Amino acid sequence: MGNKAVIIVHSGDMDKIYSALIIGNGALSMGLDASLYFTFWGLQRLKKGALDKGPLSKMHMLGLVKWIVKKRMQKANVASLEKLMKDYKELGGRIIACEMTMEIMGIRKEELHTEWIDEYGAVGTYIHEAKDASITLFI
Amino acid sequence: MGNKAVIIVHSGDMDKIYSALIIGNGALSMGLDASLYFTFWGLQRLKKGALDKGPLSKMHMLGLVKWIVKKRMQKANVASLEKLMKDYKELGGRIIACEMTMEIMGIRKEELHTEWIDEYGAVGTYIHEAKDASITLFI
Amino acid sequence: MGNKAVIIVHSGDMDKIYSALIIGNGALSMGLDASLYFTFWGLQRLKKGALDKGPLSKMHMLGLVKWIVKKRMQKANVASLEKLMKDYKELGGRIIACEMTMEIMGIRKEELHTEWIDEYGAVGTYIHEAKDASITLFI
Numbered sequence: 001m002g003n004k005a006v007i008i009v010h011s012g013d014m015d016k017i018y019s020a021l022i023i024g025n026g027a028l029s030m031g032l033d034a035s036l037y038f039t040f041w042g043l044q045r046l047k048k049g050a051l052d053k054g055p056l057s058k059m060h061m062l063g064l065v066k067w068i069v070k071k072r073m074q075k076a077n078v079a080s081l082e083k084l085m086k087d088y089k090e091l092g093g094r095i096i097a098c099e100m101t102m103e104i105m106g107i108r109k110e111e112l113h114t115e116w117i118d119e120y121g122a123v124g125t126y127i128h129e130a131k132d133a134s135i136t137l138f139i
Numbered sequence: 140m141g142n143k144a145v146i147i148v149h150s151g152d153m154d155k156i157y158s159a160l161i162i163g164n165g166a167l168s169m170g171l172d173a174s175l176y177f178t179f180w181g182l183q184r185l186k187k188g189a190l191d192k193g194p195l196s197k198m199h200m201l202g203l204v205k206w207i208v209k210k211r212m213q214k215a216n217v218a219s220l221e222k223l224m225k226d227y228k229e230l231g232g233r234i235i236a237c238e239m240t241m242e243i244m245g246i247r248k249e250e251l252h253t254e255w256i257d258e259y260g261a262v263g264t265y266i267h268e269a270k271d272a273s274i275t276l277f278i
Numbered sequence: 279m280g281n282k283a284v285i286i287v288h289s290g291d292m293d294k295i296y297s298a299l300i301i302g303n304g305a306l307s308m309g310l311d312a313s314l315y316f317t318f319w320g321l322q323r324l325k326k327g328a329l330d331k332g333p334l335s336k337m338h339m340l341g342l343v344k345w346i347v348k349k350r351m352q353k354a355n356v357a358s359l360e361k362l363m364k365d366y367k368e369l370g371g372r373i374i375a376c377e378m379t380m381e382i383m384g385i386r387k388e389e390l391h392t393e394w395i396d397e398y399g400a401v402g403t404y405i406h407e408a409k410d411a412s413i414t415l416f417i
Contacts, residue, residue, distance in 0.1 A: 003270065007277075008415070010297055015179055019149055019277070022239075026262030032270060040293055069243060076242040100300075103354040104347060123304030130413045131281065131310060135269045137147070137277040138285075138297070138415040142409060146416075154318055158288055158416070161378075165401030171409060208382060215381040274408045276286070276416040 004033040005135035008126065012041030014081070017051070020139045021084040027135065028091035035129045036088075037121070039098035042139075044105070046097060046112050051081040085116060094118045096125055143172040144274040147265065151180030153220070156190070159278045160223040166274065167230035174268045175227075176260070178237035181278075183244070185236060185251050190220040224255060233257045235264055282311040283413040286404065290319030292359070295329070298417045299362040305413065306369035313407045314366075315399070317376035320417075322383070324375060324390050329359040363394060372396045374403055 005027035009020045020042075024034040038046055045051055079087070089095075096119045097112065109120075119125060130136050144166035148159045159181075163173040177185055184190050218226070228234075235258045236251065248259075258264060269275050283305035287298045298320075302312040316324055323329055357365070367373075374397045375390065387398075397403060408414050 005266075005269075008297070008301075010294070010417075016149065019147070019179070022262050023147075023265070026266045030263060030266045030270075032266065040297070068245075072243050072245060076239065078239065078243060100354065100356065104350050104356060106346075106350060123300050124308060126301070127283075127304045127308045127310065127413075130283075131308075132412070134271070135266075135275045136413045136415060137275060138417050139149075139277050144405075144408075155288065158286070158318070161401050162286075162404070165405045169402060169405045169409075171405065207384075211382050211384060215378065217378065217382060273410070274405075274414045276414060278288075278416050 003031065004035065004129070004133040005137070006035045006126070006130040006133040007037065007136075008138045009036050009038045009042035009045075010040045011139055012044050014052075016139050017042070017045055017081055018084070020137075021081065021088055023135075023137070024088050024093050025084060025091060028088070028093055032134070033092075033094075034088070035094040035096060035133075037096045037098065037126050037129070039101050043098055043101045043107065045081075046095075046116065047107070048111060048113055051085060051113075089116055094129075096121045096129075098122070142170070143174065143268070143272040144276070145174045145265070145269040145272040146176065146274075146276045146278055148175055148177045148181035148184075148278050149179045150278055151183050153191075155278050156181070156184055156220055157223070159276075160220065160227055162274075162276070163227050163232050164223060164230060167227070167232055171273070172231075172233075173227070174233040174235060174272075176235045176237065176265050176268070178240050182237055182240045182246065184220075185234075185255065186246070187250060187252055190224060190252075228255055233268075235260045235268070237261070281309070282313065282407070282411040283415070284313045284404070284408040284411040285315070285413075285415045285417055287314050287316045287320035287323075287417050288318045289417055290322050292330075294417050295320070295323055295359055296362070298415075299359065299366055301413075301415070302366050302371050303362060303369060306366070306371055310412070311370075311372075312366070313372040313374060313411075315374045315376065315404050315407070317379050321376055321379045321385065323359075324373075324394065325385070326389060326391055329363060329391075367394055372407075374399045374407070376400070 166173045305312045
């Protein structure tokens with residue numbers, strides 16, 4: 001039983017990317033390995049400049065509320081997604097980009113933050129990583 | 140390998156809270172331990188009076204359909220979320236409230252059902268619980 | 279520790295059903311067992327004719343974009359959901375239909391693809407399957 005967290009990042013919602021990276025960083029900080037498999041809308045967030053773009057959540061946060069939450073996040077020292085990603089990579093976290101999604105959505109490598117990506121893979125890559133993991137999540 | 144179900148409750152959608160509590164109660168009934176980690180929109184549901192408030196799902200259920208489903212749930216003896224939570228606590232289920240979410244969303248302890256909450260924690264609390272769990276879910 | 283993937287299919291979104299079936303087929307192809315537990319909006323997709331009906335995602339894909347994606351999926355040899363389901367069954371994948379959902383939503387067996395369904399179960403069935411699984415997901 002490998003001491004590893006393997007997370008599928010299917011959603012592109014900012015609040016869910018936060019959760020994925022916070023869990024990934026938490027796992028790494030506590031001595032586990034971590035792999036994030038970005039697919040579908042999640043993969044869109046690996047495009048250059050896309051990680052911190054847009055509202056925290058399309059449905060729950062608009063205008064003033066969003067502004068208040070941003071201020072509170074700064075006060076609570078909650079890092080931006082770019083910062084969380086940099087920490088994740090420095091701590092040794094793995095990023096896998098879903099090749100099928102790239103093909104379907106017409107995403108080229110040049111559009112992505114290739115410096116974050118360790119592997120371009122398919123479902124076999126995921127199963128191989130996840131079958132020995134202690135924590136498996138679909139976000 | 141601990142015989143435990145550890146569930147992150149990220150969503151505040153009523154149908155997903157149902158799933159989380161039903162799985163939690165099912166696990167406890169079958170002799171497993173259970174921990175629910177409430178974060179983001181999920182944590183909002185631990186506010187006093189918030190658990191059974193609102194439609195089953197914002198998108199799928201409106202007006203008449205909602206009324207029919209409610210009648211059918213009564214007929215099928217499906218408990219309210221408050222009742223499911225009380226059962227969960229009586230069966231020994233653990234509830235963890237995410238402190239970061241409280242800070243970001245400006246939620247004070249007095250606003251929460253503190254009698255349900257066993258611990259106010261962060262991602263480290265979650266990883267500690269989840270790394271030995273047999274079932275890990277993100278809802 | 280059983281070499282098994284056990285996935286709760288709660289969502290009815292087409293992109294999430296894709297993920298569930300692709301992961302299920304991937305697991306089976308790599309020698310793991312697989313069980314998909316269809317509940318709530320997911321179960322609606324087991325109704326006759328419902329699997330491939332509707333947009334890839336209500337929110338992200340409209341009109342032209344949807345058409346482009348469909349063309350790309352054909353070009354990338356991405357199977358329809360019906361085809362993926364047939365492969366899943368042929369590879370020995372298990373399907374469990376949630377009885378409580380059937381009762382609440384008023385779904386009769388005759389409306390479902392009963393030839394795909396191995397068992398009509400409740401949360402106990404799920405816990406029994408999942409407690410020894412190496413991969414557990416909630417989709």
